[in-house]
Amino acid sequence: MDPQVTQAFRDGLFDGKTVLVSGPTSGIGLAIAQGFAALSARVIATGSSDAKLEALRADRTLEGIRFVKLDVRNADDITRFVAQFDEFDVLVNAAGVARPADEYTDAVFQEVLDVNLSAAMRLSMAARDKLDARRGAIVNIASMLSFMADAEVPAYCASKAGIVGLTRSLAHAFGLAGVRVNAVAPGYHRTDMTKPLWSDPAKADKIAARSALKRWGEVQDLVGAVAFLYHRHDVGGGWRVFDGRVMQRA
Structure with missing residues (x-):
């Protein structure tokens, strides 16, 4: 957890708050779950892999997070899960x-859209009343590829572009109840998904050179942004790109 983030929210903003994070078994989702736990929130984190969830539950550094199995592709499972809270x-x-390279087949294309886009809609709709009660917030994880093309991952690009559109639509739909909906769009951050790039020194250096900061992003960099979007009650229907200005320099 970035000490600057902890210091920025040292007033106990998240004491007694309940945060639900989908996709927390690694990378960005896990960093966000850890970040909110460090800020004293009650964190429920959902994943689909039994093996990964068991490993996370056994990690004593993650004891402040409740890891629960949930198939975000199944609307009925989501409804039953959310009803517990x-x-x-x-x-x-x-x-x-x-x-990568498989998203041109119909089955894989649909799978990626189902997990990346449709699941966000399912969870948002299922949790809407629970968020209304607290005038809460939804933060969707978009991507730099919401706005750029990558020939190897057409489904990923389409799903993340869809996240931006979904964010804007839900912000209008939920806003009257006081629920704010925003998105964070990471660029090149070190995650399992981007490991084929950052683990290759030549590729990693080439990508870092494209950034105005001349470095890769770290997933912890995004925690403060997500916390900020909850804290700001005057921000809705927007997105913030965290890509080291790669897009501006493209």
Whole structure:
């Protein structure tokens, strides 16, 4: 957890708050779950892999997070899961997959859209009343590729572009009840998904050179942004790109 983030929210903003994070078994989702736990929130984190969830539950550094199995592709499972809770303050839709080079097949294309886009809609609708009760917030994890093309991952690009459109639509639909909906769009951050790039020194250096900051992003960099979007009650229907200005320099 970035000490600057902890210091910025040292007033106990998240004491007693309940945060639901989808896709927390690694990468961005896990960093966000850890970040909210460090800020004293009650964190419920959902994943689909039994093996990964068991490993996370056994990790004593993650004891402040409740890891629960949930198939975000199944609307009935989501409805039953959400019904267990009285209220949510924050929903972070971070579940995501990419299948490089395979996304031109219909089955894989649909799978990626189902996890990356449709699941965010399902969770948002299921949690809406719980968020209404707390005038809470939804933060969707978009991507730099919401706005750029990548020939190897057409489904991923389409799903993340869809997240931006969904964010804007839900912001209008939920706003009258006081629920704010925004998105964070990461660029090149070190995650399992981007490991084929950052683990290759030549590729990693080439990508870092495209950034105005001349470095890769770290997933912890995004925690403060998500916390900020909950804290700001005057921000809705927007997105913030965290890509080291790669897009501006493209």
